Amino acid sequence: MHREEMVRRVRERAAQQEPWDIAVIGGGATGMGVAVDAAARGLDVVLVEAYDFGKGTSSRSTKLVHGGVRYLEQGNISLVMSALKERGLLRQNAPHLVHDLAFVVPNYSWWEAPFYGIGLKLYDMLAGKYGFGTSKVLSKEETLERLPALEPEELRGGVIYYDGQFDDARLLIHLAMTAAEHGAAVVNYCPATGLLRDADGYVNELTARDEETGEALTIRAKMVVNATGVFTDTIRRMADAEVEPLLVTSQGIHLVFDRSFLKGDTALMVPRTSDGRVLFVIPWHEHAVAGTTDTPLDGPSVEPKPLEEEIEFILETAGRYLTRPPTRADVLAVYVGLRPLVKGDGKTAALSRDHVIHVDASGLLTITGGKWTTYRHMAEDCVDHAITLGRLPDEPCSTKNLRIHGYLRDSEGLGALEVYGSDAEAIRTLAKDPALGMQLHPALPYLAAEVVWAARNEMARTVEDALARRTRALFLNAKAAIAMAEPVAKLLAAELGRDEAWVAAQVKEFRALAEQYCVR
Numbered sequence: 001m002h003r004e005e006m007v008r009r010v011r012e013r014a015a016q017q018e019p020w021d022i023a024v025i026g027g028g029a030t031g032m033g034v035a036v037d038a039a040a041r042g043l044d045v046v047l048v049e050a051y052d053f054g055k056g057t058s059s060r061s062t063k064l065v066h067g068g069v070r071y072l073e074q075g076n077i078s079l080v081m082s083a084l085k086e087r088g089l090l091r092q093n094a095p096h097l098v099h100d101l102a103f104v105v106p107n108y109s110w111w112e113a114p115f116y117g118i119g120l121k122l123y124d125m126l127a128g129k130y131g132f133g134t135s136k137v138l139s140k141e142e143t144l145e146r147l148p149a150l151e152p153e154e155l156r157g158g159v160i161y162y163d164g165q166f167d168d169a170r171l172l173i174h175l176a177m178t179a180a181e182h183g184a185a186v187v188n189y190c191p192a193t194g195l196l197r198d199a200d201g202y203v204n205e206l207t208a209r210d211e212e213t214g215e216a217l218t219i220r221a222k223m224v225v226n227a228t229g230v231f232t233d234t235i236r237r238m239a240d241a242e243v244e245p246l247l248v249t250s251q252g253i254h255l256v257f258d259r260s261f262l263k264g265d266t267a268l269m270v271p272r273t274s275d276g277r278v279l280f281v282i283p284w285h286e287h288a289v290a291g292t293t294d295t296p297l298d299g300p301s302v303e304p305k306p307l308e309e310e311i312e313f314i315l316e317t318a319g320r321y322l323t324r325p326p327t328r329a330d331v332l333a334v335y336v337g338l339r340p341l342v343k344g345d346g347k348t349a350a351l352s353r354d355h356v357i358h359v360d361a362s363g364l365l366t367i368t369g370g371k372w373t374t375y376r377h378m379a380e381d382c383v384d385h386a387i388t389l390g391r392l393p394d395e396p397c398s399t400k401n402l403r404i405h406g407y408l409r410d411s412e413g414l415g416a417l418e419v420y421g422s423d424a425e426a427i428r429t430l431a432k433d434p435a436l437g438m439q440l441h442p443a444l445p446y447l448a449a450e451v452v453w454a455a456r457n458e459m460a461r462t463v464e465d466a467l468a469r470r471t472r473a474l475f476l477n478a479k480a481a482i483a484m485a486e487p488v489a490k491l492l493a494a495e496l497g498r499d500e501a502w503v504a505a506q507v508k509e510f511r512a513l514a515e516q517y518c519v520r
């Protein structure tokens with residue numbers, strides 16, 4: 001996957017005046033899922049992403065591949081069933097990235113064991129053949145065995161159930177590679193800047209800008225798909241300034257701690273916090289991640305910031321359940337994601353979590369909402385619509401059994417390189433060079449070889465790409481990531497042919513960004 005090659009293909013296609021079948025705007029889970037689905041059906045696809053792949057919400061999730069226990073309570077059985085099926089398909093198609101995780105709901109009142117016990121049995125049942133494990137009511141001793149860091153006072157027992165866990169940004173990069181392997185052109189740092197309409201008023205062209213060169217690019221397409229998450233309405237207004245907004249935005253934050261705050265391999269799930277939400281504390285990449293919140297916002301932003309009250313809320317709520325309550329000084333990183341919620345009345349937590357496909361009078365096809373877990377199903381639905389509306393060749397969807405790049409069974413022996421799946425061997429080979437076998441920071445397992453690999457094969461263009469999404473350093477330990485910025489900039493400069501001024505500018509830019517991931 002090489003950026004120069006991708007841009008060259010876009011340029012050549014424009015010169016030939018040949019339209020693409022589908023042009024996708026937005027390189028998050030939704031847009032990349034559409035690119036994979038369409039390319040795997042043999043359609044001619046181009047995708048443009050304004051920043052890096054996964055810069056938006058898709059790298060900022062809770063990292064769960066799940067049916068959504070919470071939606072059961074809302075009675076949304078079909079949403080849960082469909083997500084549980086997708087959970088099973090994703091583990092089947094990307095076993096190197098999705099694994100089972102045990103969750104314990106601790107019970108401090110007499111009614112919680114039967115209440116959650118029955119609810120989670122229903123969750124097991126709805127998963128059917130895609131089940132991840134059987135839920136069970138636990139004694140107090142069994143609960144503490146699973147969650148040794150849990151507050152034992154007044155604890156009565158717990159309920160254990162199973163869901164999936166993944167690395168969101170890594171899956172996204174592997175989806176981009178899958179799309180490219182099926183012939184899609186995917187370009188990062190290439191924002192869509194305008195939409196043009198034909199004589200009948202239908203969108204048939206988009207303009208984009210190559211942020212690295214400033215070059216204006218023209219992309220003609222039979223169908224344009226808008227998959228820009230919380231920026232959905234901005235894109236819709238490019239085609240028609242008068243459209244009614246579809247979305248409202250809310251944000252959710254996560255705090256990351258040292259793994260000692262959550263001993264063992266089991267996640268803690270608090271089904272009802274004081275604001276009526278679910279709180280998870282989960283083991284992830286040898287750290288503990290706690291989240292999330294749901295704070296309505298006035299509008300979207302590219303790099304959302306945590307609110308003080310959100311940080312306090314998570315510290316306070318997690319602290320109530322852990323023997324060692326975490327403090328601000330224990331936070332290694334804070335990250336924020338934005339939810340695109342399809343408009344309605346009432347509180348954001350009650351708004352639809354299902355995906356929505358919307359066709360404007362201009363023919364612009366928008367797909368939004370849903371969740372990471374259901375990206376494949378969303379893409380199938382979207383491409384089915386695009387085929388009908390754009391009169392494209394009616395090929396059936398093939399992603400149910402499509403292996404995602406990196407597919408590898410039994411990748412556990414690979415240690416920290418496990419997430420690369422079948423690419424891990426090539427990274428190990430690179431790391432045989434002593435300069436590339438070097439660990440970039442003692443607190444994190446990342447090697448210089450991973451940065452070189454990311455620049456050569458995964459279209460990493462900046463220090464942020466390497467530290468936020470190709471590795472997850474920024475999300476795990478922001479101060480360590482700051483310390484890694486300079487060596488990483490130098491490695492990238494050597495690969496991408498950049499000079500010292502670029503290195504200095506990259507380090508400065510990354511440090512300013514990473515400060516927002518620190519809690520002081």
Ligand SMILES: Cc1cc2nc3c(=O)[nH]c(=O)nc-3n(C[C@H](O)[C@H](O)[C@H](O)COP(=O)(O)OP(=O)(O)OC[C@H]3O[C@@H](n4cnc5c(N)ncnc54)[C@H](O)[C@@H]3O)c2cc1C
Nearest residue numbers: 026028029030050056057058062064192229252371372373
């Ligand atoms: C706090 C939080 C936790 C979550 N946890 C989970 C979870 O554990 N499991 C789960 O299944 N789901 C989870 N979700 C939901 C899931 O993360 C989202 O549904 C999913 O990531 C949305 O992907 P997307 O592609 O629609 O949006 P995004 O990832 O935001 O992608 C949209 C992309 O469009 C790009 N873009 C914007 N404007 C332009 C333009 N002009 N030109 C080109 N590109 C443009 C943006 O840069 C961005 O990369 C969570 C969501 C939140 C907010």
